[in-house]
Amino acid sequence: MINGRIEDEKINQIREAVDIVDLIGEYVQLKKQGRNYFGLCPFHGENSPSFSVSTEKQIFHCFGCGAGGNIFTFLMDIEGYSFVESAKVLAEKGNVPLEVEINKDSKRSNMPAGAQQMVEAHDLLRKFYHHLLVNTKEGQDALEYLLNRGFTEETIEKFQIGYSLDSWDFVSKFLLKRGFPAEYMEQAGLIIFREKDESYFDRFRNRVMFPIMDHQGNTIAFSGRAMGDDEPKYLNSPETPIFNKSKTLYNFHHARPHIRKKEQAVIFEGFADCISAVGAGVENAVATMGTALTDQHIQLLKRNTDQILICYDSDSAGLNAANRAVNMLQDHEFSVKVALMPDNLDPDDYIKEFGEKSFVSEVIGASLTYMAFKMHYLRRGKNVNNEGDRIQYIEEVLKEISRLPNAVERDHYLRQLSSEFSLSLDALEQQQRQVFFTERKKGTLPQPAAQKKMALQYEHKLKPAHHNAETKLIAHMLKSRDMTFKIQQLLGQTVFHVDEHQAIITYLYAFYEDGHEPDTSFFLTYLPDPNLRRIVSEIEMMSVNEEVTDKELTDCINQVLKYEKLLKIKEKQVEEKDAVRRSDYVAAAQIAMEIIKLRKML
Numbered sequence: 001m002i003n004g005r006i007e008d009e010k011i012n013q014i015r016e017a018v019d020i021v022d023l024i025g026e027y028v029q030l031k032k033q034g035r036n037y038f039g040l041c042p043f044h045g046e047n048s049p050s051f052s053v054s055t056e057k058q059i060f061h062c063f064g065c066g067a068g069g070n071i072f073t074f075l076m077d078i079e080g081y082s083f084v085e086s087a088k089v090l091a092e093k094g095n096v097p098l099e100v101e102i103n104k105d106s107k108r109s110n111m112p113a114g115a116q117q118m119v120e121a122h123d124l125l126r127k128f129y130h131h132l133l134v135n136t137k138e139g140q141d142a143l144e145y146l147l148n149r150g151f152t153e154e155t156i157e158k159f160q161i162g163y164s165l166d167s168w169d170f171v172s173k174f175l176l177k178r179g180f181p182a183e184y185m186e187q188a189g190l191i192i193f194r195e196k197d198e199s200y201f202d203r204f205r206n207r208v209m210f211p212i213m214d215h216q217g218n219t220i221a222f223s224g225r226a227m228g229d230d231e232p233k234y235l236n237s238p239e240t241p242i243f244n245k246s247k248t249l250y251n252f253h254h255a256r257p258h259i260r261k262k263e264q265a266v267i268f269e270g271f272a273d274c275i276s277a278v279g280a281g282v283e284n285a286v287a288t289m290g291t292a293l294t295d296q297h298i299q300l301l302k303r304n305t306d307q308i309l310i311c312y313d314s315d316s317a318g319l320n321a322a323n324r325a326v327n328m329l330q331d332h333e334f335s336v337k338v339a340l341m342p343d344n345l346d347p348d349d350y351i352k353e354f355g356e357k358s359f360v361s362e363v364i365g366a367s368l369t370y371m372a373f374k375m376h377y378l379r380r381g382k383n384v385n386n387e388g389d390r391i392q393y394i395e396e397v398l399k400e401i402s403r404l405p406n407a408v409e410r411d412h413y414l415r416q417l418s419s420e421f422s423l424s425l426d427a428l429e430q431q432q433r434q435v436f437f438t439e440r441k442k443g444t445l446p447q448p449a450a451q452k453k454m455a456l457q458y459e460h461k462l463k464p465a466h467h468n469a470e471t472k473l474i475a476h477m478l479k480s481r482d483m484t485f486k487i488q489q490l491l492g493q494t495v496f497h498v499d500e501h502q503a504i505i506t507y508l509y510a511f512y513e514d515g516h517e518p519d520t521s522f523f524l525t526y527l528p529d530p531n532l533r534r535i536v537s538e539i540e541m542m543s544v545n546e547e548v549t550d551k552e553l554t555d556c557i558n559q560v561l562k563y564e565k566l567l568k569i570k571e572k573q574v575e576e577k578d579a580v581r582r583s584d585y586v587a588a589a590q591i592a593m594e595i596i597k598l599r600k601m602l
C-alpha cells in the first residue's frame, strides 16, 4: 500500500473534491472526444494524442507509453512526490482539511531537519517584504525605483517583489519572536550570526527583494537588488538545505502550464531577463539561477517539453554558455533553438531599448536552429577569407553536420556549405561521411534516438490467448467483488501466468477483504508498483461496462487453465527428448503417454 498514514475516508474525500480532468488539465491540454478526454502524453514525446483521461472512471492512461493511474499517482509520477505529498497538494486544491506532517518517513527526499520551518519563514517574509513595498511609506522609494525601471504593478504582484527595511535586525527579531529557531534561520541564509556580541543580524537590508520559488511555488530563497551603489548589486541567498541552484529554475511554477501549451520552454540566464520576457508575453520563460544548465534542470524540462529555446546574453560569455547548453540539450534529444540579440545586449536591456513587440518578433521569433547557431558560433573569431580559418571552419561544421540525425537536414547544410564556399557537393558529402565514421569510432556521436525510444515503448504486439483471458478476468474482477471471489474459486490452485497479473489480483483480493467496494481509481492507491498501476489503468480504460455471461467467464478461465497444461506439456517434451538422448526408451515412452493424456485434457 502506498497511502501510508492517511485514512481511506480522507483519500476518498480528496478524490471527490478534485476532478482528474481539472488536475491533469493544468499539465496537459485536453480535448473531449467521446466519453474521454485526450491530449499529448506528458510522460513521453508524441505528436498525436494517445493520452486519455476518464472523468467517469477518474483515471488516466497513455496508450503510447503505458503510463496510468489516478490523481495521486499522476502527481507522484509527474512531480516525483511521495503519496503523502501528493495528498497534501490535492487536499489543498480541493479544500479538504488534511493534517499530515511531512516528516522523514513520508518525504521522498529525506527532508533535512528544519526544512519545513525554513520554507515557512521564507513564505512569511515574502508576504512581509511585498506588503512593505506596495502598501507602506517605508517601501515607497523602492516602489518608485521599480516603476521607473519599467516594472508594472502587475509584474510586481505576479513575481511578489518586495522590499527589505533598512535595518540591521528587524527580520532577525521578527523571526525569532515568532518562534523560528535561530539555528535554522541562519542555515536558511536569512540571518547571520555575529560573534562579537553573539547576536544575529539581517542578511538583506534596504534592497528590492525578489523571492525565488521552488516548483510548487514555495519561497525558498531571495535575491536582493541594491537600489543605489551598494555592493553587490545583487545579493543572493546562499545554497541552503532548501535552496539548490542546480535544481531550481526561476519561474518554473508559473511557466509550466504555458510550457505545456506552447510545447516549448524558453531559458534565460537570470531572473531579471526572465521577468522582462514574461512581461513581454513570453510566459513559458524560466531562468537558471547563476549556474550553468545542469542535468537536474534538463530532467525537469524533459518531463514537460521536448523543445527548448535558449535566450542568453549575446556577449562572448553568453554565447559560450549557450553553446554548452545547446550541446547538453541536443544530447538529451531536445529540439533546440537559440535566440540571438544584437550588439551584446542582454534580453532585459533589449526589451527596454526596443520594446516588447520587437523582442517577441525579432529575437524570439527569429531564433536560429541548432545547426544555424553552431555555424554562427563556430565562425566567431575566424576570417573565412583566410584559407586556414576557412578549412578549419568547414571541418568543424562537417563534424556538427555528422551529429544531425536527419538526412534531409544534413543534405540541406552540406548544400549551404557547398554554395557558400563554391565547393563540390560530392566532395563535401564524401568528407562528411569520413568525419561521421571517425566520430562514430570515437563514440562521440549521439545514439540514434529511435532505438532508445523503442525500448521504452509499451509492448503492443498481439498478446497470446491466455494473456488476453487474464486481462479480461481482471477487468471483471475490478468491477465486482462477487465476481472476484467466484473467479478465485474457479481458478483453484492455478495462478495467472503473467506475474504482474497475479500480483494485481493478489492486491485485489486484499482490497476486497478490507471491505472496499469496487472502485478502480481507489484501488490504484493500493498498488505500490507503478508498473502494476499502468496495467490496471490500461485494463480499466479499455473495458466497457457490460454484463458478462457465464459462458464467457468459463471460456476465459479455461484459457488460463489450458495454458498451464500447455506449459506442462512443453516441460514433458523436454524430458522426453532428454530420455531419448540417454537412450532410455522406456522412460521416453512413459513420458509420451503422459503427454497424450495431457493433450486430451486440453
Ligand SMILES: [Zn+2]
Residues within 6 Å of the ligand: 041, 042, 043, 044, 051, 062, 063, 064, 065, 066, 067
Ligand atoms: Zn505516454
